[in-house]
Every structure is written in C-alpha cells, then in structure tokens.
Amino acid sequence: xxxxxxxxxxxxxxxxxxxxxxxxxxxxxxxxxxxxxxxxxxxxxxxxxxxxxxxxxxxxxxxxxxxxxxxxxxxxxxxxxxxxxxxxxxxxxxxxxxxxxxxxxxxxxxxxxxxxxxxxxxxxxxxxxxxxxxxxxxxxxxxxxxxxxxxxxxxxxxxxxxxxxxxxxxxxxxxxxxxxxxxxxxxxxxxxxxxxxxxxxxxxxxxxxxxxxxxxxxxxxxxxxxxxxxxx
Amino acid sequence: xxxxxxxxxxxxxxxxxxxxxxxxxxxxxxxxxxxxxxxxxxxxxxxxxxxxxxxxxxxxxxxxxxxxxxxxxxxxxxxxxxxxxxxxxxxxxxxxxxxxxxxxxxxxxxxxxxxxxxxxxxxxxxxxxxxxxxxxxxxxxxxxxxxxxxxxxxxxxxxxxxxxxxxxxxxxxxxxxxxxxxxxxxxxxxxxxxxxxxxxxxxxxxxxxxxxxxxxxxxxxxxxxxxxxxxxxxxxxxxxxxxxxxxxxxxxxxxxxxxxxxxxxxxxxxxxxxxxxxxxxxxxxxxxxxxxxxxxxxxxxxxxxxxxxxxxxxxxxxxxxxxxxxxxxxxxxxxxxxxxxxxxxxxxxxxxxxxxxxxxxxxx
Numbered sequence: 001x002x003x004x005x006x007x008x009x010x011x012x013x014x015x016x017x018x019x020x021x022x023x024x025x026x027x028x029x030x031x032x033x034x035x036x037x038x039x040x041x042x043x044x045x046x047x048x049x050x051x052x053x054x055x056x057x058x059x060x061x062x063x064x065x066x067x068x069x070x071x072x073x074x075x076x077x078x079x080x081x082x083x084x085x086x087x088x089x090x091x092x093x094x095x096x097x098x099x100x101x102x103x104x105x106x107x108x109x110x111x112x113x114x115x116x117x118x119x120x121x122x123x124x125x126x127x128x129x130x131x132x133x134x135x136x137x138x139x140x141x142x143x144x145x146x147x148x149x150x151x152x153x154x155x156x157x158x159x160x161x162x163x164x165x166x167x168x169x170x171x172x173x174x175x176x177x178x179x180x181x182x183x184x185x186x187x188x189x190x191x192x193x194x195x196x197x198x199x200x201x202x203x204x205x206x207x208x209x210x211x212x213x214x215x216x217x218x219x220x221x222x223x224x225x226x227x228x229x230x231x232x
Numbered sequence: 233x234x235x236x237x238x239x240x241x242x243x244x245x246x247x248x249x250x251x252x253x254x255x256x257x258x259x260x261x262x263x264x265x266x267x268x269x270x271x272x273x274x275x276x277x278x279x280x281x282x283x284x285x286x287x288x289x290x291x292x293x294x295x296x297x298x299x300x301x302x303x304x305x306x307x308x309x310x311x312x313x314x315x316x317x318x319x320x321x322x323x324x325x326x327x328x329x330x331x332x333x334x335x336x337x338x339x340x341x342x343x344x345x346x347x348x349x350x351x352x353x354x355x356x357x358x359x360x361x362x363x364x365x366x367x368x369x370x371x372x373x374x375x376x377x378x379x380x381x382x383x384x385x386x387x388x389x390x391x392x393x394x395x396x397x398x399x400x401x402x403x404x405x406x407x408x409x410x411x412x413x414x415x416x417x418x419x420x421x422x423x424x425x426x427x428x429x430x431x432x433x434x435x436x437x438x439x440x441x442x443x444x445x446x447x448x449x450x451x452x453x454x455x456x457x458x459x460x461x462x463x464x465x466x467x468x469x470x471x472x473x474x475x476x477x478x479x480x481x482x483x484x485x486x487x488x489x490x491x492x493x494x495x496x497x498x499x500x501x502x503x504x505x506x507x508x509x510x511x512x513x514x515x516x517x518x519x520x521x522x523x524x525x526x527x528x529x530x531x532x533x534x535x536x537x538x539x540x541x542x543x544x545x546x547x548x549x550x551x552x553x554x555x556x557x558x559x560x561x562x563x564x565x566x567x568x569x570x571x572x573x574x575x576x577x578x579x580x581x582x583x584x585x586x587x588x589x590x591x592x593x594x595x596x
Contacts, residue, residue: 081330106440110454112425118408122401123454124446131277143282150408152277152401167444189440194424 001212002048003220006060006069009037009051013203016095017070020203024228044227046220055079057206062086064210067217068224074100074178074201078138087206091230096203098178100138103190105167105174112194114149117174121153124173135159135172138198142176145198164188205230237587242340245586246322249342249366253320256362258344261319263304265326269294272303275539275570285326285337297326301343302564303571306579309347310572316348319581335556336587345581347568353508355580356543356563357515363547363559363582364521370594372547372558376485377532378512379403380542380563381492381505385475388501391416391467394457406534413475418466429458474499481530485513485523512543536560539567543580549592558592559584 007028008014018028026043030051039049050066057071058079070093076083104111111120121132132154136142139156146154157172164184166172178201179185185192205228213221254260266289272280284299298304301321309317322342329335344362346355364374386399395416402408414420428434434455442448478495481488489510496506517523533544542563549555561582569576 082333105443105446107438107442107448108446108451109434109438110429110451110458113423115411115423116425119398120446120454122398123450127450128445131274140282143278147279147282150402150405150411152405155273155278156281170445173444173446189443 001214001216002046003068003217003224004048004050004066004211005041006050006052006057006066006071007039008054008057008070013054013070013072013096014051016203017093020093020095021228026224026227044220044224046216047224058083058087061206061208062210064208064212067208067211067213067221069206069208070203071206072096072098072201073204074098074138074141074199076204076206077199078141081140086209088209089204090207090225091205091228093203093205096201098180098201099197100141100176100178100199100201101185101192101197102134102142102174102176103164103179103185103192106189106191108191114146114151114193114195117193118149118151118153121151125153131155132174133157133172134174134176135163135166136176137163138176138178141198164190237590241590242587245590246340246342249584249586249589250320250322252366253342253344253362256318256344256358258318258320261305261308261321263298263301263308263321263323265298265324266292266295267298267304268292269296271307271571272296272299275303275567282330283327285328298324299327300325301341301583302345302567302581305343305345305581306564306568306571309345309577309579310568310575313347313577315577316346316350318347319343319345322586334554340586341583342586343581343583345579347577347579349578351515352542352563352578352580353511353515355578356512357519357521359561359580359582360516360543360545361519361521363545363561363584366584367547367559367589370558370589370592371550372592373527373550374545374547375527375529375532377529377544378505378509378542379533379540379544380508381478381502382530382534383541384502384505385478385499388499389467389471389475392461392464394461395464395467404534404536404539406531413467413472416467417469417472422462426458426462429455430462431459470498478502479530481528483528485516485526485528488528489513508542533562539564539570541566545582549588552592555588555591556585558588 007017021028028049029040031038031040037051039051041047041049052060054071055075057069058076060066061069062080076087080086111117124132134154135157137160142156159166163175163177165188166175269286285297287295289295305319324338325341326338329337346359348355382403386396389396398412399409402412474495481491483491492506492509496503513523533540540562544562546557547559548557559582563580565578568579
C-alpha cells in the first residue's frame, strides 16, 4: 500500500511545498492538464501525491484518508478539536509564515492589552446594548484564547474575507485575522494588541494518527523521513 | 466513545426520579430542544458556543440544542407561572465535549426547581434534602458552597464602585478575578500601556481617524476612568486577606458556621449573608440533613457554567473521580432577574443525571 501525501492544490503554498521537497531530493509534480488535480512523486517509492484545498487537508488528516499532509498550522488548530490527538507535526517547513492577531482601531488609544479589551467590551455592552463584535474566521482559536485570558462580553462574527474592513464598515468593533507584514492592518487604521500573536502559523508537514499505518506504510514513512532528514 | 448504558434503563431511571419529584408536589414541564441562541449567548457569552451545539433555522435564526433546562424553565415560569411553583422535568441536554471525548455529548437530566419567595433558606434546604434522600443509597460525596457570601464580601471591599463591579463581573472566572484583585490590592503592576495614559494628551501623535461604532467620547470616558483608578488607593491588605480566607474555607457545615461568624466580625459586609447561611444550615438540620458531615468549600460553584449566586451544591461518585458530578444545583435569583426583564423571583433547583446515578452503583 502507498502513503498518501496531501499537498495544497494551487498557489504559492503548492509551489513552496514542491520546492521544499525538491530541495530534499523528492520531486512532486502535477500531471495532466493544468486543470487536472493529479500528481506524481519521483525520488521515493510508495508515496502518492493527493492535491487538495489547503483548508480541507486538516479534515482529511483527521479522518485518516491521507497519511501525510502539508497545511498551515493555524488551519489544523482551527479545524480540529484536540488536534494533537489526531495529527502529529513532522516538520515546520519554514514558509507560509503568518501571525494570527487581534487588532483594534488605532484611535482606541486607551487599549494596549487584552486586559483593556475585556474592560472595553464590558463598557461597550453597557453603552450599546450588545456584545462587542470581533470579526474573524478563526472562531475556535480566538474563542479559546479569549477564554484563557478571561475576556468576556464579546461576540465573534464570521468574516471569511476583507476582515480588516469590517470595523470601518461598522459590522465589527475589532478583528482577529492572520497577517504577515501588518501592512493591511495599518492601511485600515488598526493596531495589534500587545502580548504576542494568538498563534504563529507556518506551513507544516503533518502525520495523521488515524490513517492505516501497516508495516509497509511504516517502512515507507521511515525512508521518507530519512530522505527528508527531519527526524521522527 | 464514552461507555453507555442502555437508553431504556436510563429512561426508566429518569421516569422513577421524575415520579419522586412529582411526589414532592412538582408539576412536570416540557421545554423545546431547540432554544433561541441569542438568549443563551447573552447570558453565558461566546463560550457557550464551544459547549452547545449551534444550528440554524430559517425562521428562528440561530438556535442551540438545549444545553440545560434552567433557562427555558425560568422563561416558562416567568411567562405564565403562578407562585409559588415547583417544577420537574426530564429530558436530554446536549453539550459538545471537544476537550474530553470520554464525556457524553448527549445525556438525560432530571430536575427539580422551586420558585418561592417566602422563605429562601427553607427552599434551599428543601431542594438539597430531597436530592440528598434520593441519592443517599448511592454513597455519593456531597459538597456545598455559597456564592452569596463571596458576592457580599466583594461588594463590601473598601474601594471604588468600578473596581467592585470589575471583580463581581469576573467572580466566575477565578484566574481573571485573581489578576484583578492583585492589581487592585497594589500587588501587581498596571498592565502595559496603562501608565502612559496617566497624564498629557493621550491622543497626541495619533495618526489614524476614528473608525467604528465605539466613539471618541467612549475612549475619553475610559481614559478619565483609568486616571481616576490610577489615583485610587489599593484595597487594604487586611480586606484582601479576609477575602482569601473566605474563598479558601474548607470545612464541615457545622464548623464553617463558627468560622464565618468570626470572619463577619472583621468583615461586617458579609453579616447578612452569614445570617442567611446560618438560617439555611438550621433549615437543613431541621430537614434531617447531617450537617456535621456535610462539606463546605468557599470557592465551590465559581467554575460552573450556571449563573448561581447563592447556595450551591454537587454530588460526586467518590469511587469514580473520572465521572462528572452526578447531581448539581443551586440558587439563581440573578438569572431570573436577567430573564425577567425587570421582574424577578427567587429560585433554587438542581438536576440529577440518571445515567451517572446508575453508573455510580449502589442503588436501592
């Protein structure tokens, strides 16, 4: 049986993943036409390439339909409850860096920390009659983080894109999103709360704990890990 | 998946418990499984989303699978109830168990709730004594607490109304409460950025427009409040020590009554709450509860989902520390105030999980 390796099916994340494996002597490539999501692996036997949307890779790993997968560490934590029970990090790949941060208007000169955000949320609710809205698509990560830090009286509103614009559009009072340079935040008159990001994400090679790991597959994995020189 | 008993056995046990509660004069009520999410979110905050199943309905909007009975039973009572009233119910509740797959996401609860303003101490004792009788054959450990004492102690602290309210708001989040208490007592420094707001023009150098619903005036108001707060003297050392003593009490009910009377000498603000505690203890004894051996824990009830604000209790299978509490309950006057929009009714009640009762063994 072969090991199934799930890799993002398009964009920079796919290209960087291909580069990362190529630097380690394993060639991943798309086959067929540009539009066909089929792939090939050379340089090692017994590994099959599966091209998937990066957002679906956590789920495929959790169910064990793929043995290995490359995706952002933020997506695994967001999409999988108790992610450490379902997958294991084999290698942080050193690209796709992005920080998940909470940002508020720069005009909130009274707000620096989560402590301030909590106090503002209480006052905002009293004043406006509803809970302070934080726009995000990272519901689980943000909710856990705010609970661990004792922030109350907020609500998460779903935002799947253009999240930085929600404050100006008055559909949210604060946002939580990934940022690599902070440029978009600055352009939208927002600032990041102090105390470090909620999560520092990067492209990561994960191993599924649920996938069938029979003798042949374990041997292939051992060979792959040796080739990639990533330890186990 | 969690171990499960045959559903029929659990249902039969639930029916038995329901009949016992009916025998104590409770009327059986039914509540919908689908609850409007907004009410629960407003009460419990965003955290409830991590614990309740959220679904959507084209007509009612966001809905939650009933995470507990208390809210719908209070609503039903407020809408039509005659007073005093006693209710019982049995049915499934649904809780996501993201952090512990061993725990059941769907389970039965059988409850008993008393809405009666005549004698709260007697109502507290009634609920506890009935639970205690039902659970006696199972050899469970009972623990009790009293959030009314903590609330009174915080309200009596020598400090500003704003600080007292900040502490009260986080009473159910012990870690955050501790952080604030340490800061207000002068034991921990101000958070980052705070001292820069102490004087001068905090808007100097601001290079961004005002955006969003939170207006400039709200920012200015908070800065004024923070300045006032920075000039506020710390909560006296002695008061913090007394509050800590109160929160760390672990004694039997009989002994704790003595401790509380001693504490109340130095902390007069808890006097009325101690009187209520003593009245309840007397009422429990009059009901035949063994108060000599009943545990009291000063911080009991501070980490539950529910909005208890007075007497609280739980029953645990001592031999099965892996199980959640078999029964829990308490007084929730404030909840009825919030749901009643201006109306309120003192209320106390609790639930038993029949499946856990069977699992605990030792039944009659």
